[in-house]
Amino acid sequence: MRHRGARSAFLIPFITFGLASLAGACSDDVPKGPPTSSGAGAGGSVDPEDPKSCAADPLPLQNPRAHTLGETFYLPRVLDDADCAQLTWQLASAPQNSQNLVHAKGAPEPRFTPDVAGEYLFRLDDQASTELRLTTVARTPADRYRNHYLSPLFGAARVDGELWTANGASYTVTRLVTDGPGNWTKAHELPVGSWPAAIAHHPGAEHVLVAQRGSDTIGFIHRERLVLEDALWVGDEPTGLALSPDGARLYVTLPTMGAVAIVDVAARELVGRIDVGFDPRAIVVSSDGAHLYVASYRSGNRVKDTRGTYGPDDDQDIWIIDTQTGLVETVVEGVAADLRALALSPEGDELYVAATDGDPEPTQTDPSAEPFVHQVVVVGADPTRADFGTVLRRADLTRQPSSTGAVVNPSGILVTDDRVWVASEASDLVVALDRVTLEEQTRAAVGAGPRQLVALDDGAGGHLLAVHAHQHFAVNLLDSTGADRGTVPLTDDPRPPAVALGERVFTRPGGGFAGNHACSSCHVEAQNSGMIWNFGPSIWHNVRPLQLLDATTPLEWGAYVSSTQNFGYQGPSSIVGRPATPEEAEGLGAFLGSLLGAPRETGWTRLDGSYTDAALRGKALFEGEALCVGCHTPPLYTSRDTIDRGKSGVPADVPTLLGVYRHGIYFVAGQARGLPAALDVALDYVNVALTDDQRSDLLQFLYELTPKGAAPLGIWPDRDSNDALHADVRPAVTFADAIDDTQGKSAADVAADYLVLEHEQGLRVPGRVEITGHRLDFVPDAPLDPGATYRFRVLEGLPFLSGGALWGERVTEFTVARPATAAWPEAMTMIVEVPGPGGQVVPIPLALEPSATPRAGGLTLVVKPQLFGNQQRQPVWARLDGARFLMQPLALPINPTGVGDASWIEGSVTSVVGGNIAEIQGTLRITGPGITIPDVRFTITPTGP
Numbered sequence: 019m020r021h022r023g024a025r026s027a028f029l030i031p032f033i034t035f036g037l038a039s040l041a042g043a044c045s046d047d048v049p050k051g052p053p054t055s056s057g058a059g060a061g062g063s064v065d066p067e068d069p070k071s072c073a074a075d076p077l078p079l080q081n082p083r084a085h086t087l088g089e090t091f092y093l094p095r096v097l098d099d100a101d102c103a104q105l106t107w108q109l110a111s112a113p114q115n116s117q118n119l120v121h122a123k124g125a126p127e128p129r130f131t132p133d134v135a136g137e138y139l140f141r142l143d144d145q146a147s148t149e150l151r152l153t154t155v156a157r158t159p160a161d162r163y164r165n166h167y168l169s170p171l172f173g174a175a176r177v178d179g180e181l182w183t184a185n186g187a188s189y190t191v192t193r194l195v196t197d198g199p200g201n202w203t204k205a206h207e208l209p210v211g212s213w214p215a216a217i218a219h220h221p222g223a224e225h226v227l228v229a230q231r232g233s234d235t236i237g238f239i240h241r242e243r244l245v246l247e248d249a250l251w252v253g254d255e256p257t258g259l260a261l262s263p264d265g266a267r268l269y270v271t272l273p274t275m276g277a278v279a280i281v282d283v284a285a286r287e288l289v290g291r292i293d294v295g296f297d298p299r300a301i302v303v304s305s306d307g308a309h310l311y312v313a314s315y316r317s318g319n320r321v322k323d324t325r326g327t328y329g330p331d332d333d334q335d336i337w338i339i340d341t342q343t344g345l346v347e348t349v350v351e352g353v354a355a356d357l358r359a360l361a362l363s364p365e366g367d368e369l370y371v372a373a374t375d376g377d378p379e380p381t382q383t384d385p386s387a388e389p390f391v392h393q394v395v396v397v398g399a400d401p402t403r404a405d406f407g408t409v410l411r412r413a414d415l416t417r418q419p420s421s422t423g424a425v426v427n428p429s430g431i432l433v434t435d436d437r438v439w440v441a442s443e444a445s446d447l448v449v450a451l452d453r454v455t456l457e458e459q460t461r462a463a464v465g466a467g468p469r470q471l472v473a474l475d476d477g478a479g480g481h482l483l484a485v486h487a488h489q490h491f492a493v494n495l496l497d498s499t500g501a502d503r504g505t506v507p508l509t510d511d512p513r514p515p516a517v518a519l520g521e522r523v524f525t526r527p528g529g530g531f532a533g534n535h536a537c538s539s540c541h542v543e544a545q546n547s548g549m550i551w552n553f554g555p556s557i558w559h560n561v562r563p564l565q566l567l568d569a570t571t572p573l574e575w576g577a578y579v580s581s582t583q584n585f586g587y588q589g590p591s592s593i594v595g596r597p598a599t600p601e602e603a604e605g606l607g608a609f610l611g612s613l614l615g616a617p618r619e620t621g622w623t624r625l626d627g628s629y630t631d632a633a634l635r636g637k638a639l640f641e642g643e644a645l646c647v648g649c650h651t652p653p654l655y656t657s658r659d660t661i662d663r664g665k666s667g668v669p670a671d672v673p674t675l676l677g678v679y680r681h682g683i684y685f686v687a688g689q690a691r692g693l694p695a696a697l698d699v700a701l702d703y704v705n706v707a708l709t710d711d712q713r714s715d716l717l718q719f720l721y722e723l724t725p726k727g728a729a730p731l732g733i734w735p736d737r738d739s740n741d742a743l744h745a746d747v748r749p750a751v752t753f754a755d756a757i758d759d760t761q762g763k764s765a766a767d768v769a770a771d772y773l774v775l776e777h778e779q780g781l782r783v784p785g786r787v788e789i790t791g792h793r794l795d796f797v798p799d800a801p802l803d804p805g806a807t808y809r810f811r812v813l814e815g816l817p818f819l820s821g822g823a824l825w826g827e828r829v830t831e832f833t834v835a836r837p838a839t840a841a842w843p844e845a846m847t848m849i850v851e852v853p854g855p856g857g858q859v860v861p862i863p864l865a866l867e868p869s870a871t872p873r874a875g876g877l878t879l880v881v882k883p884q885l886f887g888n889q890q891r892q893p894v895w896a897r898l899d900g901a902r903f904l905m906q907p908l909a910l911p912i913n914p915t916g917v918g919d920a921s922w923i924e925g926s927v928t929s930v931v932g933g934n935i936a937e938i939q940g941t942l943r944i945t946g947p948g949i950t951i952p953d954v955r956f957t958i959t960p961t962g963p
Contacts, residue, residue, distance in 0.1 A: 069145035072102035076150070077127065077626035079618065079726060081821035083760035087135050087156045088189060088209030090235060090249040092127040092625050093120065094150070102144060110141040110149070118247055124287045125251040127625055131237075133245040153760075156209070159188035159512035164729070164754050165612040167544050168213035168231035171299060171358065171429070172258055174470040174486035174493065175217035177226055177241070180205075181474060184214035184228055185509045186488050191217070191228055191239060192508040194493065199477030202484075202495060202506050210237050210246050212617065215257050220265025220283075227268060227283070229256040232617045234625075236270060236281060250286050252279040254621030258301040260310065262341070269310055271298045274680050275621045278312060278339070292344050294337040296548075296691065297682060300360040302369075309347070309401065310339040311369055313357035316548040316682065332548075332691060336360075336369070336397065338407060348407040353395050355549065356542060359431045359469075361438075362399060363453075368410065369399040372428035372440055374539065378549045383531045389551075390535040392416055392425050394440060394456055413456035415440065415449060416534050420457040424534045425449055426527045432471035432483070439483060441468035444527050444536040448485055450500055462500040465490030466522055489521060520586070520609025523602045528594025530915075537594060544613050545681060550688045557948040560688035562673070563681045565615030568732035568752070570656055570674050575686045577660045577671040578945035580738055580907035580921045583607040587890055587909035591917040592946065600891040603909075614729040614754055616677030618822065622721040626821065629722055636719025644716055645704045650675045653814075653826025654730060655723065658737070665689075665703045676729075679721045693720055727822035728755035731792070733812070733830050738907055738921070740832035742899035745801035749775060749810040751828060752793045758817040769794050772816040772824070778807040802834045838898035840930040842877055844868065845961040850920070852912050852944065853951060862910065865961065869893050879905075886914045901927040903938045903958075910944060918944045925956065936960065 073094040076082075085091050093107050106122045113136030120140065122128045132138065132154040142148040165187075173184035181194040181202065191214055193206040212232030219226045225247070228237040235249035236256060256279070258271040268281040272291075278298060280290040299315040318333040335353035337346045354373035361370045373395055380387035395412040398405035415425035423445075430441030437459065438451040448468060449461045467489030474482040474495075482503060485494040491511050495503040511518055525538045540547045546561035553559050559575055573579040579588065586607030590598040598606060618627030629637065640646045651657045655675040664670030666687035678684075684696035697717055701708065708716065731752040735743060751773070757765035766787045773796045775783040785798040794812075802808060809831050816824040848864040862885060869878035871893075881892045894906035907921035925940015938958040944951040 069147075070101060071146040071148045072097050072105050072142050072144035073148045073150075077624060077628060079626040079628050079822040081758065081760070081819065082150065082152045084758070084819050085132065085152055085154045086162060086820075087132055087154050088162070088246060089211055089233060090129050090131045091152055092125070092129050093140060095127050096122075096142065105142055105144060107140045107142060107150075110139040112136070112138050117243065118245070121248055121286065124285075125625060129249070129251075131246055131249050133243075133247070159185075159190060159209075159509060162189045162209075162212070163187055163512040164212070164232075164614055164617075165513075165517065165609075166213060166232055166614050166617050168215060168255060168617075169467075169543065170213075170215040170469065170486070170488050172216040172229075172470050173214070173488055174472050174484060175219055176472055176474070177217075177219040178221055179475075181472060181484055181493065182217050182219070182226055183486055183493065183508050184210075184217050185491060186213060186215065188491065188509045188512045189214065189232075190509050191226075193244070194506055194508075196474075196477065200482055200495065200497075200503050201477075202474075202493070202504070204506055204508065206244050207509055208239070208244055208246065210239070211235055211249055216259045218259035218261050218268065220261050223265055223283075225283075227259060227261075229259050229270065231255045231257055234617075234619050234621065236268065238286065248286060250281065250288065251625055252281060252288050253277065253291070254619075257299045258312075260301045260303040262303060263305065263307040267341075269301055269303065271301050271312060272621065273297045273299050273315060274682075278310065280344075290344065292339060292346070294339075294346060295331070295334040295349075298337070300357060302360045302362050303341070304362065304399070305366050308341060309399075310337075310341055311360055311362070311399065312337045312339065313360050313371065315356060315358065316542055316546075317353070317355055317357060318548060329691065336371070336407075338399075338401075347401075350397055350407045350409075353397065353409060354391075354393065356547065358427070358429045359441075361431045361433045363433050364435065367398070367400040367403070368433075369397040370431050370433050370438055371395040371397060372431040374427060376549075378551045381552050381554075382535075385531070388417075390426075390539055392428050392442070392534070394428070394431065394438060394451060396456070411456060413451065415442075415458070418457065420459075422458065422461060424527055425461075426534060426536055427525070427539055429469045430471045430486075432473060434473065434481065439471050441471055441485060443467050443469055444525050444538065446487075446526075448483070448494075448496060448500065460500040462496055462502065464494040464496075465492050465505065467525065468494070489518075489525070514608065514612075516605045516608035517612050519602060519605030520607065520612075523590060523598060523606045524609055527596075528590070529596035532594040532596065535594070537589060546683055548683050548688075548691075554946075554948040559686055560683055563615070564610060564613050565677060566654070566674055566730060567613060568611040569654055569730045570658055571736070571738065572658075572660075572671065574947075575670050576945070576947065578919055578947065578949070580919050581607070582610040583892070584907060584909045584919050585610060587892060588917040588919060588946075591911070591915055595915055597888070597915070597917075599889055603890070603892070611731070614725075616680050616724045618724050618726060620679060620722055620724060622679075622718060623724070627724060627726060629726075630718065632715050632718040633722040634719075636715035636717065639708070639712055639716045640719055643712075644701070644706050644708065646700070653824070653828060665699050675720065675723055677724050679723070693717065725754075725822075726825045727816070728753035728792075728818040728820060728824075730754075730828065733810075733828055735810075735832040736830060739895070740830060742835035742897040742902065742904050743802075743832055744897070745804060745834055747802060747832070747834065748788075748795045748797050749808075749830070749832070750793055750795040751810075751812045753818065753824075754792060756792060756819040757789070757794070758819045760819070765789055768817065772813040774811040774813060776809040776811065777803070778809075783808070804834055804836045807831060807833045835897055835899040837900070839901045840898075840927055840935045841933055842868075842896075842898070843934050843960040846935075846958050847961045848881075848956055848958045850910060850942065850954060850956045852910075852954060860912070862912065864910075866896070866958065881908055883911045886911055898927070903927060903940060912944065916946070918946045918949070920944055920954075922952075923956075925958070934960070 113134040116134040118133040135156040138152040140150045170186040195205040211230030215231040216229040226239040238248040240247040253272040254274045260269045270279040278292045297315045300313040336350035338348040340347045354375035356374040359372040376390040396410045425442045426444035429443035432439040465487030470486040472484040476482045483496040544564040586603035684690040690696035759765040769787045788795045812828040846866040850862040854860040865882040872878040903925045905923040910920040923942040929936035
């Protein structure tokens, strides 16, 4: 289906009006550009008796003492008055071989992208001889990696006779060259901004363009010098790139802003923006440059749910834009739910779409259900034909008769003369289809996470297919028959090994009923899919976005998961029917725990991520009149409680609002699409009436609400582990970035001023801070008092190397155990009496063995289930407080494919023999989707012959 009609375009001539006009020209609900000032940063801070400085205050969240090579630094604005208007920042000194320059136009602040590590000095020729020093540090990809999970969807492109790739998590770009028929090698790798996602190049052009999703910029890479020369701010999370045929205009999709940015490439200026709709990512331009085709990554399913959560505009799949008028000429509907990639036929008359659709209504375990349909859809693309903008044909890649197996999450597409090539990210496959019939002709296994496909010359008059396997950090080469022609490594994997393994578990297909989908099929880029799914009897839930999970447990709307570690075992077994090995389960837990959500900067903040004046007013409302902080309590912006009746009318866990602007679909029932609608639902829920100006400010705050220092990870002991700790406990906190050690003190000494342990009597416990990676441990000088309660505080203002500081105090309390009444035997067996059908009790035996690597603060056990062939080996703590027994929540197998969350595990020692425990009895709670079974009995006895 399609409908025509000129949609209002946002085409601002920036040269005339500037970026300040950009924000005011947009709708009230969705501001489109970062304002040029905020708070004290709006003007100079110079004593009137001193010589006049023409520099505004610097952006507060940058760290000029330790700036990372590859990132752009924003200099203070030059004040706009008669004495200063003509001045610009000059580079007074730079490291040897540096050639990059300051760029004064194109963004609210002047910018400089260092090309060499070392010391830079900038100077304004004003009365005060204002200077700024910048120290740039070269860091490895592993040191730079932060898991915002803004992975490259379109990360490979031809650059004349070369192939260039955007390497996503490594924050680098790689250049591949050929020295003979089909022989491709890595020639160069260079650092760029965070999470490079797409590459574009016009034949013969001096620069290669890269979308830097985590930095909100388009990078200009000088081809001869092989350095990132400049980076232009364009808006939040630039994702897809398309160049006009003459190379003069670059079109950039901005998914969180629902827009396409337009860049004048020669002038390096953002010259306009076209509003489209929800989550635009894939983009292609017609060969004559007259039309842009832009696809929504998360549109609505063709089969709608029955609870009325879809509105009339929630199925906009493809926007076709007239580039001359800047208007949306046609909106194509009824294509699919997730449109991941687009390709035009060589003739330009057909648009090919790699997509996923499905039916969220029936239970996923129903053999006749089709919750996921992975497909290629062909849409008419010739504006002179009657079929323009209509669906011409489609093929189910898994179920059509010619298919030889599941093809899950098609994520790349390429059209050649007679074939359509499709990359399946989850299945690690490339499938070739007949271009007319869409029947499968062949398939080839490739590296992990294949997405972008590029046609290359094979040196013998034919073609090679280059497959960008982004999780494998490699390019696979296939010939025209699909045969393997080699693999070219692009970069070292920057991810910790457990996180890398966990990402593979997250994105691979399941087993049995789930063989045609993966975790990532619903949790699109760890966000949500936009559909309301049947998760169990009478349970219809919006998919919960995944971010900052270790800091905000329990997890899921129903708060039925105690920890990311537990979900590492539960999710693969219960949700995708493919039980994980212990290594895979721990890896999935590590991957989920590493997910940070939004970077500090959004499309609405100042360029360093700091708040604008409007957002600061909104913050005051949030913390006061709007009554938001009762549930969304700083600094995590969640109380971490479950409320009996949430905004969807059902019990709901309170999610964090950090990065909430990215989610797009809100609440358990998904009844709000877009942050403005979500705010209205929330204000109605708390029965607060605001003026239009107040609502605008509060909305602005939510658009800008991100961690302003390092993203918070776990704190320990936490609410599920804070009782009966051993006296040698070392409370700890983890952040996503290192502590700032650039001002004359070591990181540990800096942290020691902000980590405080207090006795219940108010006395401060002496101790020191030890740092391992980004984890800060407070080590008391002496064992803590048995039976006493302590308060562990991480004070506001803790500074981070990346810039910024902790914006609110984090605190946890815990008690220390009293001496145990008995000793723990070498091995014990735990029998959990799980209620079964018809009143039966199913005894689940678990072997409990001491861990070879015990954790501080208690006995560490390895839990090994003894039924269903389960291979689980989960390390958990166990504690004795006198005769009282406590155990960490664990993943409990309750049938061959089902794993529940066992929590509130508490009992007492009921028998002692020879000073050793002979029996423990107690109860626990089992939870799962829509399931809560309290007071489940268990018994622990020594394991005997």
